[in-house]
Amino acid sequence: MIEFRELSLIYPNGTEGLRNINIKINEGGEFVVIVGLSGAGKSTFIRSINRLVTPTNGALLVENEDILKLKGKDLRRLRTKIGMIFQSYNLVKRSTVIKNVISGRLGYTGTFKSILNIFSKEDKLLAYENLKRVNIEEKLYNRADELSGGQQQRVSIARVLTQKPKLILADEPVASLDPPTSHQVMKYLKQINQEDNITTIVNLHFIDMAME
């Protein structure tokens, strides 16, 4: 369960990002769409859940723990459980597709091995299997910046899957894509939600896509 309790956020410049939000989201496979115009607070809402932004008032409970109190190691532990998909994909563009995907395991890998890019055989296999799930395994050794926007977003979905998250946050995942590719990316997100039972929260501003 994710619970917003009278949650508000005021940015340092005085802009009000969230105002007294009270909402509960069940874990265990719910697919939630947050709809609103640009500036409505959707990104602030979603980014509060993994503490990319920090609310200024109220409580935000994830699995009965108020995450606003988390710091350091505990905050990293929270983020390991939450995968995030961004509008701009956030891939390492000069790196290969497989290296990007396997980076989803970084939260579970020791610092030394992370620095040296040493991953287990199981992690490599998991990354490959997740590329297959979004039908892009043939681009395994391509550089990320050689791919189209839709392909890059599929790689970022594979990276999130490789993280084995309990929750997926997607912040405007189709805003930079053309209509056919947008539908395809949403299809993958819904498919993963249903097959893996991972609660998924998606920000959208297109009403027809929200209704799907």
Next chain:
Amino acid sequence: MRDGEVVFDGPASEVTEQTFEEIYGRSIRDEDRRGGEEVE
């Protein structure tokens, strides 16, 4: 969401165009729809 507040919280089955107009604070425009279909 609108202006940092939750305007509607409920299942998609309860959402109408009027709900979106309330969320957006104005009439729905063509630009509010993505349109198109998935291409395999």
